Amino acid sequence: MNRIDAVFNDLRKSQGKAVIPYVTCGYPSLDFTKELISVLAEAGADLIEIGVPYSDPVADGPTIQKASARALTAGITLDKIFRLVEEIRGKCQVPLIMMTYYNPIYVTGVENFIKKAAAAGVDGLIIPDLPVEEAGHLSEVAERSGLRTIFLVAPTSTSERIEKIAGISRGFIYCVSVTGVTGARKEVSEGLEDFLKRIRLRTELPLAVGFGISSPETACRAAEYADGVIVGSALIQKIEENVAGEDYSKALQEAAAFIKELKGAVDSKSAPNDL
Amino acid sequence: MEMNKAGYFGEFGGQYVPETLMPALQELEEAYEKYKEERGFKEELDYYLKNYVGRPTPLYYAQKLTDHLGGAKIYLKREDLNHTGAHKINNSLGQALLAKRMGKKRIIAETGAGQHGVATATAAALLDLECEIFMGAEDVRRQSLNVFRMELLGAKVVKVESGTRTLKDATNEALRNWVTTVENSHYIIGSVVGPHPYPTMVRNFQSVIGQEAKEQITEIEGKLPDLLIACVGGGSNAMGLFHPFKDLQEVKMLGVEAAGSGIDTGKHAASLTAGSKGVLHGALSYLLQDSDGQILPAHSVSAGLDYPGVGPEHSCFKDTERAQYQAVTDKEALEAFKLLSRLEGIIPALESSHALAAACQVAPRLEKERVIVVCLSGRGDKDVAEVSELLRGEAI
Numbered sequence: 001m002n003r004i005d006a007v008f009n010d011l012r013k014s015q016g017k018a019v020i021p022y023v024t025c026g027y028p029s030l031d032f033t034k035e036l037i038s039v040l041a042e043a044g045a046d047l048i049e050i051g052v053p054y055s056d057p058v059a060d061g062p063t064i065q066k067a068s069a070r071a072l073t074a075g076i077t078l079d080k081i082f083r084l085v086e087e088i089r090g091k092c093q094v095p096l097i098m099m100t101y102y103n104p105i106y107v108t109g110v111e112n113f114i115k116k117a118a119a120a121g122v123d124g125l126i127i128p129d130l131p132v133e134e135a136g137h138l139s140e141v142a143e144r145s146g147l148r149t150i151f152l153v154a155p156t157s158t159s160e161r162i163e164k165i166a167g168i169s170r171g172f173i174y175c176v177s178v179t180g181v182t183g184a185r186k187e188v189s190e191g192l193e194d195f196l197k198r199i200r201l202r203t204e205l206p207l208a209v210g211f212g213i214s215s216p217e218t219a220c221r222a223a224e225y226a227d228g229v230i231v232g233s234a235l236i237q238k239i240e241e242n243v244a245g246e247d248y249s250k251a252l253q254e255a256a257a258f259i260k261e262l263k264g265a266v267d268s269k270s271a272p273n274d275l
Numbered sequence: 276m277e278m279n280k281a282g283y284f285g286e287f288g289g290q291y292v293p294e295t296l297m298p299a300l301q302e303l304e305e306a307y308e309k310y311k312e313e314r315g316f317k318e319e320l321d322y323y324l325k326n327y328v329g330r331p332t333p334l335y336y337a338q339k340l341t342d343h344l345g346g347a348k349i350y351l352k353r354e355d356l357n358h359t360g361a362h363k364i365n366n367s368l369g370q371a372l373l374a375k376r377m378g379k380k381r382i383i384a385e386t387g388a389g390q391h392g393v394a395t396a397t398a399a400a401l402l403d404l405e406c407e408i409f410m411g412a413e414d415v416r417r418q419s420l421n422v423f424r425m426e427l428l429g430a431k432v433v434k435v436e437s438g439t440r441t442l443k444d445a446t447n448e449a450l451r452n453w454v455t456t457v458e459n460s461h462y463i464i465g466s467v468v469g470p471h472p473y474p475t476m477v478r479n480f481q482s483v484i485g486q487e488a489k490e491q492i493t494e495i496e497g498k499l500p501d502l503l504i505a506c507v508g509g510g511s512n513a514m515g516l517f518h519p520f521k522d523l524q525e526v527k528m529l530g531v532e533a534a535g536s537g538i539d540t541g542k543h544a545a546s547l548t549a550g551s552k553g554v555l556h557g558a559l560s561y562l563l564q565d566s567d568g569q570i571l572p573a574h575s576v577s578a579g580l581d582y583p584g585v586g587p588e589h590s591c592f593k594d595t596e597r598a599q600y601q602a603v604t605d606k607e608a609l610e611a612f613k614l615l616s617r618l619e620g621i622i623p624a625l626e627s628s629h630a631l632a633a634a635c636q637v638a639p640r641l642e643k644e645r646v647i648v649v650c651l652s653g654r655g656d657k658d659v660a661e662v663s664e665l666l667r668g669e670a671i
Contacts, residue, residue, distance in 0.1 A: 055438065055569040056555065058450045059293045065437055078567050102291055103554045107568035129291045129554070154295035156457060161297065179295055180455040 003095035003123045004148050004171040007046050008206040008227060017266040018046035018228025019219070020208055021235050021259055022099065024067035025050050025084065026076030028243045034084055035252055036239075041094040043256035044263035049126065049230065052081060052100035059101075059128040061183030063233035067240070078104060078113075082120040089121035097124040097150065097171075102134075110138050114145050124148035124171045132164050139168055148172075155179050155195055159202070166203035174230070175199060175209045177222060184214035184234035188221045196225040216265035223266040231262060282471020285594060287587035290470040292450075292557045299457045304472040306377045311479065316372065323368055327401070328358045330365075330483065334491035334648070339618045347501070347641035349634055351621070351651045352488050354512060361624065361653030362484060362512045363394035367463055369480035371398035374461035381405040381460040385449040387414055387442035387508070388579035388626065389421025390653055391465030396430035398463075406430040409449040411441040414578045421657055439572040442508075442582045446556050466509025467586030470557030474586050481515025488648050489519055496646055502637065504529045505650035506629040507600065508544065508580035510589045512652035517598060518588075527599070530589060531633040533575035534602035544573035545602035546585040547593050555584040561593070576605035576665065577625035579653075607632040612655065612662060624653035625662070 001009075011018055021040050025033050037048055053068035053076050060068070085096055098117060105113045105127065117125070124147055130138065132151060142149045148171030153162055156179055166173065175196060178189050189195075189212070199207055209222035210230030219229045238258055242251035281304075282288050290300055310316040324330040332353045341349045354362035367384070374382055382404050386392030392408040399406035408425050412434050415422055425432050433452075438444035446464075453462040467474045467481070485503075492500050503520060505513035507530040520526040535543035543549065550561040553568055563571040563583035573583040592598040603611075611631035616622045623631060627650070634649045641647070655662075 056443065056447050058447050058556075059454065061451070069438070072569065101554075103564070103570075104568035106559070107551075107553050107564065107566070128293050129557075131290060131292065131294055131297050133297075134289055134291055152294045154293070154297075156295050156298045158298055161294075165294070176293075176295060179457060181451050 002146060002148055002171070003093060004047060004097070007095055008172060011046065011227065017223040018208060019044060019259060019263045019266060020047045020049060020228055020230040021045050022049040022051055022230060022232030024053055024064060024071055024236060025081050026053060026071035026074055027067040028070060029074060030076065030080055030084060032248060034087065036255060037088055038092055039252050039256040040259050041092050043260040045094060045259050046228065047095040047097060049097045049099045050081065050085065052078070052098060052104060054101040054104065057101065059181055061181040061233060063184070063236050064182050067236050078108060082116050085120040085122055095123045096121065097126055098122050099126040099128070102127050102130045105138070110141055114141050114147060118145040118147055122147065124150050126150045126174055128152060132168050135168065143170065150174050152176050153199055155189070155191065159198065162199055162202050166205060169205060172206040172208050172227065173199060173203060175207050175226065176211045177209050178212050180211065182211050182233055184237060185212035185218070186214065188212060188218050192222065193225050216261055219262045220265050229262070229266060282475065284588040284591035287558065287560050287590040288471055288474060289559050290557060291554045291559070292470045293454055295454050296457060300470055300472070302377070306373060307472055307476050310373055310376055316376065320369055320372055324365065324483065328364050328368065329356060331487045332356050334488055334495065336495070337619050340615065341638070343618055344635060344638040346638040346643065347645035347647045348643070349638055350492065350646065350648045352484060352516065352648055354484060354650060354652050355621070355623065355627070355654035359394045359397050360656065361390040361394065362481060362515060363391040363465060364397065365483055365515070366465065366477050366480040366511060367391065367394040367398040370461070370463040371395070371402050371404060374404065375402055377461060379459060379461040381407070381456065382463050383407045383409065383449050383452055383460055384463045384465060385409045385442065385445040386465065387445070387581055388577065388657060389414065389418040389425070390579060390657070392432070393421055393424050393428070395463050395465070396425040396428035399430060400428045407433060407452070409433050409435055409445040409452065411435050411439070411445045413440040414442065414445070417578050417661055418657055420660070442578070443570065443573065450556065466511040467514045467588060468509040468556055468558060468584060474558065474588055477511055478514045478518055478588065481511050482518050484512065484515040484650060485517060485519035488516060492646065492648060499523060499526050500646045500648045501641070502527045502529060502645070502647045504531060504630045504634050504637070504647060506531045506580060506626045506652060507547065507585060507589060508533070508582045508626065509584070510586040512650050514586060514588055516648070516650045521597065528597065529633060529637065530598050530600045531629045532600060532602040533577060533580040533629055534604045535574040537604055538602060542574040543602065544575040544580050544582060546583060547589060547600040548602045558587045560585055560587040560590045576608060577629065579624070579626040580629065601633060603629050603632040609662065609665065611635055621651070622655035622659065623651055624655045625658045627652045
């Protein structure tokens with residue numbers, strides 16, 4: 001079974017919620033990312049998103065933009081990312097999802113990219129600038145290779161579009177909690193509950209909420225109506241603070257502690273509650 | 276899986292944008308389809324193009340330039356005489372009128388040289404729309420006068436410090452802002468780039484250039500031109516000139532890209548001449564990138580051509596050979612800039628100077644009865660300070 005499906009099946013049985021950290025691959029270095037992924041998995045991350053740094057990340061806010069630019073300057077490439085995934089697979093079975101803009105896939109060639117990703121041990125793909133209308137071919141190729149293609153639903157998505165997205169998405173659905181770009185926000189948006197209910201009506205797939213998750217509080221609020229939360233910018237900010245002081249082991253420790261804290265918080269809220 | 280092939284030119288184009296924007300693109304497409312044929316909309320746009328922009332623009336026979344080159348007759352389509360000094364206003368005004376009908380209160384735009392920013396700020400002032408312009412920090416430096424113009428017109432100019440700090444990054448930032456404000460804002464893309472329906476819509480608003488030129492040249496010369504020449508960054512003035520001649524096979528077309536310091540130096544902006552296929556800013560087209568699909572910085576003396584992508588319909592024209600594309604260097608463009616100033620008393624924009632440089636190469640090789648129409652897309656006032664820096668110490 002695909003690792004993503006297995007994790008959500010288990011969580012469903014145990015009534016747990018997934019915590020899904022996003023890491024910018026190669027920020028601040030490839031070795032750091034390798035360490036980071038292991039410590040996050042140990043700290044309780046249920047799935048991990050590996051962000052492929054891109055020169056023109058239009059769906060990302062300043063935190064991920066900066067981390068991506070730094071990783072690119074440090075010389076990250078797709079081949080290095082695939083090799084990293086392979087190495088991680090040697091010792092750890094946490095589901096790994098590659099989050100990449102579409103152009104690196106297009107330029108590598110859809111078949112070729114998916115073949116490399118599957119061979120390395122990637123379990124799924126998230127492509128923020130590939131709407132369902134453009135995704136037919138890629139979805140088919142991914143499906144044949146056992147990779148899940150996770151599509152995004154936005155607050156602006158119409159019911160008709162949500163149905164289309166639910167029809168093509170595999171593994172889970174990425175629910176974008178705000179009309180905006182990635183970035184930590186203090187509070188979850190007011191309409192989140194209705195938004196998630198609108199999606200829930202139209203699919204049995206697990207729902208993971210991302211964009212704006214920054215703290216145990218926002219994670220809990222989001223997890224209440226979903227099956228998991230995705231945290232990116234807030235995690236990178238924690239790493240950034242320590243990387244600036246060149247304290248890499250502290251960066252790893254604090255990142256792990258943050259994920260552990262989020263996991264504890266969403267798990268405690270798994271049962272109906274009075275939040 | 277059903278494939279939606281709307282908005283494709285051959286294999287190029289499409290809608291590669293975050294889901295958040297997809298409903299807005301559909302709304303825009305519907306609104307555009309509804310209003311483009313509506314009488315009230317067309318009359319209002321025509322009214323402003325005539326009385327506010329100053330259309331039709333002249334098609335001027337550049338006799339001294341023609342004599343100097345000693346070959347084909349050169350006509351200049353004087354888009355530089357439009358209000359705000361370039362062809363950009365044709366599109367900005369059209370889209371601003373559309374935004375107004377869609378009930379949007381705020382418009383945003385990216386700008387390179389500042390011409391599109393000025394045109395959009397102008398349309399916003401005229402139509403009482405709130406306006407925010409995204410401009411790369413490097414371009415803010417190169418085009419400070421245009422920044423001041425936009426501010427005078429009531430727009431807020433946002434200096435973009437990310438990436439290469441030029442047009443590409445200004446476009447990224449405008450897209451990010453649109454993702455955040457899509458419910459009340461319309462994004463006026465300034466060229467025939469971006470996701471569908473932009474390349475088609477912008478082309479149609481700019482087609483007034485080619486439609487007028489076609490009528491004018493037929494009246495003056497009694498025949499169609501043999502060759503059309505226009506500069507290509509994103510490619511809106513070129514597509515505006517070319518498109519009305521698209522089905523007239525006897526009319527050849529030449530798009531001129533920026534070769535910067537030279538194609539072989541790697542410092543250029545020639546996506547069609549030296550790029551490869553990829554996705555940038557919502558569309559599949561030719562662009563400058565590395566083997567991993569990371570976008571490479573473009574280089575050109577002209578801020579308006581300093582862009583690593585190109586409109587998808589140009590990519591289609593290239594592959595089907597409906598148009599030819601070549602690139603001219605900064606140096607060649609500067610020579611043409613000086614030449615037209617001195618010979619005809621017209622200071623061209625650095626962008627348009629690329630088209631003129633190509634005309635200078637092509638015209639002498641053609642017989643005297645041949646006719647070339649060059650799109651003089653903008654005036655050069657905005658470039659005078661930059662050029663004076665570049666030519667410092669050189670004899671003019």
